Amino acid sequence: MKPLFSIVVTGSSTNSARVIRSTSISSSTITTTTTTTAYVLRYYSPTHINSLLNAACETQDIRYATQIHAQIITNNYTSFAFLLNNLLNTYAKCGHLHRTLLTFSHTHNDAKNIITWTSLITQFSRRHKSFQALSLFNQMRTTGILPNHFTFSAILSACAHTSILAHGQQIHSLIHKHGFITDIFVASAIIDMYAKCSNVDSAKTAFDEMPHRNIVSWNAMVVGFSQNKAHEQAIGLFMEVIKDKWVIPDEVSFSSVLSSCADMGCLDLGRQVHTLVVKHGLLLRPYVKNSLVDMYSKSGCFGDAIGLFKTMAATDVVTWNVMAMGWAQNDCFEEACNYFWIMRGEGISPDEASFSTALYASASLAALDQGTAIHDQIVKTGFMGNTCVQSSLITMYAKCGSLFAAHRVFKEIEERNVVCWTAMITAYQQHGRGDQVIELFEEMLAQGIKPDHITFVSVLSACSHTGRVEQGFGYFNSMSFVHGMKPGPEHYACIVDMLGRAGQLNEAKRFIESMPVKPDPSVWGALLGACRNHGDLEMGKQVAETLFEVEPSNPGNYVLLANIYMRHGRLEEANEIRRLMGVNGVRKEPGCSWIEIKNTTYVFKVHDRSHSQTDHIYKMLSKLAELVKEKGYVAEYQYAVNDAEEFKEKSLWYHSEKLALAFGLLTLPMGAPIRIKKNLRTCGDCHTVMKYVSDIFQREIIVRDVNRFHRFVGGFCSCGDYW
Template structure:
């Protein structure tokens, strides 16, 4: 290995070198009179305090020059110095050039610890095996260092082998080793073994108890995490610390155990831990996730000094409560206070913008991300793909995906989902196949998107192939969303009886999403009897959902069963269920304009209706025939006129009135767009040569040249 010496060593043989570390500011040394090992060790300690990589390389050079490279204690501290300076690569290079006889158990343990810390678990395990091959025996510190690597590798077999070695070397009773062991089992989802290790421990510190609480938390066993915390409170030799409080508050948040969360809050005040920012943040998070937003706000504003985590918790709390406008407001307020957003801040703000479908807000955040250098962050880029997709910008979403250097399963899934939402089902399936070829293992949500894509293209065989592969190949247990996609896949193809049999044979109890998919297909294919039966099941599951009543009422209406349709509407009245008012909105010059059916509140109402009148004439010349079955609650004989007062048509007319010629028109709707509006949009896109993008509650419809991206299959 060739080392580069400082320039002064090359040009002046007896030059004095100034060591720019405060403690040794006045210390000078000559090549002929080098520092001794103790002095060099002091230099390493001070360089570590300032995390100065330049000083580290200078000290390393001196150690090599004066032939101290074989001293283990200097090498160990030099490894630590490089790690603290964030240069694990230089530490590895140093380690690889060190002779075996200069490495002791401390040397090996140091490098294993740093590899675990830098999330290089397989390298850490490899070093552990090499250490044993050289005849160096691990100690309790080595096992405590390598077990986190087993946990990060998520290969429980490695951890089990370590467990055997721990017993062989007699360290099973060491508190720190046992804590690391149960933490490893918990992270590898082997909770029973974690509990066994915990039960066999002769002494338990708060670290041990915390490992158990966190283990249950990570495996979503929230009630058991709360139970362990209760046991901690009953112990006389240990007191809960900030990790205990934070973890149990997270369990309360996820289990919606706000009553116990309030008791924990009282305990925190009693023990004087309320001043710890880490604990305060957890309290804000707990109250927000339990939908006690006022309490969350009180905690937030009483926090005092708020760090970026505090703001992130508040932003995510707003997102969790579907208060997306407030999330964006908190994000902007954080920036005004001079705090630099991190990846969580940006991802949460992008998520809020996506749900608001505010493209201007999303592009503004994109610009900030470019300025702050986060464009290589996979988490942020995935959120950005979703944001552009939900704002109707398919091309920009794909551009961000293509610009992403290191794709992970989240970014692949985000792009597949965007394709699926935009009706590009074939592209979604192709991208899924490409992801598999790249060796990326799909996740639960990935299959939801790809099965939905199969459903919207009628690819029954392909859909069942992917569905079967979940358990047979990828070891993913299908959930309600996947079963809903499969029912929808069969039902959309008119195979209603098969869909019903599939529903009744499922290993899980069908939920509202599954029965809802079947009811929608009953409406499409006119199966009145099955529609009535399915609707009755839905009325039991979600009696307050007006959509189910509306679907059944429409089925009856379209088959001339007016009395039964009236009966459904009367049932809504008895159950005090109100149908959500349909509305559509469109953005223009940083303003959002909202339209409802028969809306005449806009200042340019006369012009809007005049544009509608002209559009109606144009589409009729092209063969448009009103689909009056979608004219609900209208007087007989006025069905066609009522159709032309639907909110999305009014939004379209406003867009044609104010937006530049040739530009895209983007409309959002809070309900599913009706078939008549869908037809009009297709005609309008062809006649006017405009791209019209309608985002309804289910998906995007991109109308161009008289065609829709959903291929009339939505």
């Protein structure tokens, strides 16, 4: 193939001994040939240079772009705007944005036309450098060049990415002023911008005002609804697309609506969309396939998701992520981790979601080794600077019990967003460090980071935990009055819990009655928990009645009420509650605890006798019983709800966490901390025993239950007896 471009050389180029390297570019490939020392200037026409740039662009190699840049300068073509534009694009596509910007700023403004400015803004906007894009837009306006529909479309997408409504609104009015509002590209970008700024109403207005729409405009609106969790509206709009004979849904339409079906867990609709996908022949499109797998996985039909996955000839990183998350959501955390490694074996590069999911699975297993292995992969693949990954790392380390490692990750984050701060705050909260929660939260506010709903859950729980009733109310009120947020049921539940813990049961009840929204079962649940803790039978009965109506299948409510009856010695009523559970078909999830010793995980259920060292374990338990009784332990029968009277004390002693504790004491070397994990909340009696044991044996015991950590040292627990 005849080269389009070569750097030719004087002297004896035939003499291979003196040869170094030079380059020739053909229209499709660039090959290296040999040459000697001195370059000679050659004449190339501007169009020729332009086609060379196109070829260089395909290789994405900055070196070729640089050589052609040199030719532009030596041929004195620097005032040719179209060459400049192509050069800037080539640099950008080679991934050298700084070179793009450097070249741009070294060029006289006269040589720049609207395309130069717009393509630069587009490049920055695409690469999520939104503020630089906005700043370029402002610079452009000072030079007197007028933006066109291309420019507006690009700058709107930058605004969308910042999620700062004010920027987008200003651009919107400029668009009106310059008369581009009817442009279909611009209008779609406006919808997208408003939706991304969580302003669905404005997006809908912009959509309704469009004189003409194409499938992209419809999709933008469907996506806007979907991403703002207005799923019914998203689906409604999608139906209109299906009915409208002038627009044909494409893969974007399907993947977006499936995302809504998935989020709602709406299987029927999902299946209908599936058949529509087949009808439109879009089943093999990557986005659609992945959305379908995700929909089945989230709608409780993980089997169908696996089936679909197995028939897929081509998978990508998202397919694997969706599947891994599916396993995790079905409590198969080992399998979720496996999928990460299988995907690596298949040669697919992980992305931030892969890491988040793998870390989530490791955290759920409290498998520090697994989490650390993923951390290694993060470092190797260059994801350590990714805030999403960093936040997941914090959570993983915290849930694996290493608050220190979690904080180390936190410290090293350069630009912390809400998620990072919240991850660290929640970590402290789970470890019972209420003071540090408040401290960190105040620091976050001082740095101007806006807290979100999740942040407040942790902060309010910490207030509850540390008895900061007034401060808790202060933060709760600040949600509406300072941050313009609407408290959700989880926040009301925190406040009820806080009042209940402080013994202010009547205030808690009044608080619920004054709620502007209908109290969620979790709110009543918090009050019932408080009644249990303070032994308030009358209120407990009332609250339980309410709960049995709205949430008849939650075993926790029955257990709490039975606990209260037991505490009052009302055994018959407690048994009656147990019977009611049977009648309503409610079963308490069996408690199980596990302990890791030398890379092996040992799982214990209540009364478990399957372990080979069972005799030793049960002997150890009787010995423990004697020791703690000497120290003043009294069995707390209220936690032995499910057992016949004469076995109550025995059965308390055979709770899974006590079995794991005995096994740990027998097996682990002297002085090594005992780390136990439990699938439910820690039982109150076990909690008491752990405190005694930590003192008697001078051993650190760490129990991670479903909600938080309990670190027992010298007879005290880090949770301050609150859980």
